[in-house]
Amino acid sequence: MSTLILTPNIPNGDDFYEKLLNAHEGLSKEQSDALNARLILVLSNHIGDMDILEQALEAAKTAGQTS
Amino acid sequence: MNKIFETPLYPYYQSVDQTASAPAHHSVVVIGAGPVGLGMAIDLAQHGIDVVVLDDNDKVSFGSRAICFAKRTLEIADRLGFGDKLVDKGVQWNLGKVFFDERKVYEFNLLAEDGHARPAFINLQQYYFEQYLVERVQEINSETPKIDIRGKNRVSAIMDHGTYSALTVTTPDGEYTIHADWVIACDGAGSPTRSMMGLDFVGRVFEDNFLIADVTMEADFPTERWFWFDPPFNRGQSALLHKQPDGVWRIDLQLGWDVDKEAEKQPDRVIPRLNEMLGDDVKFELEWVSIYTFQCRRMEKFRHGNVIFAGDSAHQVSPFGARGANSGLQDVDNLSWKLAHVIQGLAPDTLLDSYDDERIHGADENIMNSTRSTDFITPKSDISRVFRNAVLDLSEHHAFARPLVNSGRLSMPCNYVGHSLTGEDALTGGPARSQPGMPCPDAPLDNRYLLSKLGGGFTLMTLNTDAPSLQQIEGIEIAQLELSATSDSNKTLGERFLGTAERAVYLIRPDQHIVARWSEYDAARVQMAVETALGKIQ
Known part of the structure; x- marks a missing residue:
């Protein structure tokens, strides 16, 4: 089974984070939600591996839970 | 205009059972003369079983209802002897278009794989389907009377006596009682039989209403399936346009949950909606209007002793994806040969439990797919x-x-891979599509198609090898089909059944599902596969 990468993997994290925020610049809440949804779908398709996608869903769910 | 669904096709007549001094005893009684009930009667008759069909009506279904018939249904209809009529009358389509808001977002072409006798789908009004079934019944009866359709015979009570059931039947001439070893309830989603027996029917009701309108119009819309998400003429909702024979178009408009159903069905509400959709200059006439809600549910078990449920009475799905009538015909395909073998003493009663196993699996698959579409x-x-x-x-x-994008997934035939009647896969290099449990794929032969040579009984098919003359196994006739496939001749057959193997032996069930396959003939293993398919080996 493939394993989801959960250690730093983007060479320049700050650059990426800035680009992510810039993409949402000037958008309404509704437009931002739509952009996020499209982004998730595009990235998921690129990954294309159900094992990885399931682990990603799980990692995202768990991190959002308040303990 | 006088429509086919206004003419009694199987008018009431008084049967001798109504004046008999004691209740007549029948082997099989089918309740309901819809596509599933009539299909069941024909299939059983072709297996040599006499059938009485009781229906509370005397006409085919009112309105077009089911309109999409999938390739597997056409193949089953071929086996039942009325496939040509369906395909000759039906509308074939390949192109689907999807619209979102005001724009077309994409189109898809169903272009079916070559080398199949039948197309992926046809559109045809249910009343034609039923009419052809009734005609096929008449054709069978003209040779030997096997099927007794009794119109305006409503089953008003059913009593289980263990080895048989007693049915109280209400007719224009009053009530009478008959006994039946087997009762097949094909009386639809609202099945009175199910209610009379107090059986469950649970699942999910979708909180939505759909207006379904069949209109006749002279319009130059192409023969395509058009689906709209959130169109200007039906904001926030969906819409579907689909062509049927005789210039009839199926229009489906999602209405939402909080609507006045009776008001929405009235022409003064329907016509303006359709004008907005089709354009003011398109002239049309309403043929049939109905409002439905989605339900996805099934019975916990389809077999209750000697009473067996098939079609919508056993399972109900949303109409998107064409899984109602199509899955009902697969129930027929599955149950008829099993019941015939049990009645004829060729298989144990427990063979019928495999109907539950296989068709509940089919129903769950259909419910899952149509729930996802919805x-x-x-x-x-x-x-x-x-x-x-x-x-x-x-x-x-x-x-x-x-x-x-899910505007309804096209119904694909169900497979029984890994189920109890499925035997061994001992063909190294054999293609996955023809592994045991799969419905046998069609393939062109020299002058016919493969499926026209299969079904009805068991067949041992050999490719590039042969088997000794079998005659009977377990008292059952085994037909034999010897074929060859090379890169020059029957190439498609080879691709679909040999894969990388050089030769193969297949055992195929009466419903054209594959039981087992081998790289060479082995008497003991074929014997075991036949026993497995008859439910004799657990």
């Missing part, structure tokens, strides 16, 4: 609508998102 068409939360719209937006630009 959740896409009718998003249940804000975020599901956000994702749905994201998929549609992406589908206009990127191919990857198109398979995610």
Whole structure:
């Protein structure tokens, strides 16, 4: 089974984070939600591996839970 | 205009059973003369079983109802002897278009794989389907009377006596009672038989209403399936346009939950809606209008002793995806040969439990698929609508998102891989599509198609090898079909059944599902596969 990468993997994290925020610049809440949804779908398709996608869903769910 | 559904096709007559001094005893009584009930009667008759069909009506179904018949249904109809009529009358289509808001986001071509006798789908009004079934019944009866259809015979009570059931039947001439060893309830989603027996029918009701309108119009819309998400003429909802024979068009408009159903059905509400959709200059006439809600549910078990449920009485799905009548015909395909073998003493009674096993599996698959379609068409939360719209937006630009658009998945035949009647797969290099449990794929032969040579009984098919003359196994006739496939002749047959193997032996069930396959003939293993398929080996 493939394993989801959960250690730093983007060479320049700050650059990426800035680009992510810039993409949402000037958008309404509704437009931002739509952009996020499209982004998730595009990235998921690129990954294309159900094992990885399931682990990603799980990692995202768990991190959002308040303990 | 006098429509076929206004003419009694199997008018009431007084049968001798009504004046008999004691209740007549029948082997099989089918309740309901819809596509499933009549299909069941024909299939059983072809297996040599006499059948009485009781129906509370005397006509085919009112309105067009089921309109999409899938390839597997056409193949079953071929086996039952009326496939040509369906295909000659039906409308074939390949192109589907998907619209979102005001724009077309993409189109798809169903272009079916070559080398099959039948197309992927036809559109045909249910009343034609039923008419051809009735005609086939008459054809069978003209040779030997096997099927007794009794119109205006409503079953008003059913009593289980263990080895048989007693049915009280209400007719224009009053009540009478008959006994039946086997009762097949094909009396639809609202099955009175199910209610009379106090049986469950649980599942999910979708909180939505759909207006379904069949209109006749002279319009130059092409023969395509058009589906709209959130169109200007039906904001926030969906719409579907689909062609049927005789210039009839099926229009489906999602209405939402809080609507006055009776008011929405009235022409003064329907006609303006359709004008908005079709354009003011298109002239049309309403043929049939109905409003339905989605339900996805099934009985916990389809077999209750000697009473067996088939079609919508056993399971109900949303109409998107054409899984109602199509799955009902697969029930027929599955049950008839099993029941015939049990009645004829060729298989144990427990063979019928495999109907439950295999067709509940089929029903669950259909419910899952149509639930997914419904959740896409009718998003249940804000975020599901956000994702749905994201998929549609992406589908206009990127191919990857198109398979995610779900306006109803086309019904594919169910397979029984891994189920109890399925035998061994001992063909190294054999293709997955013809592995044991799969419905046998069609393939062109020299002057016919493979499926026309299969079905009805068991067949041992050999490719590039042979088997000794078998005659009978376990008291059952085994037909033999010897074929060859090379790169020059019957190439498609080879691709679909040999894969990388040089030769193969297949055992095929009466419903054209594959039981087992081997790289060479082995008497003991074929014997064991036949026993497995008859439910003699657990």
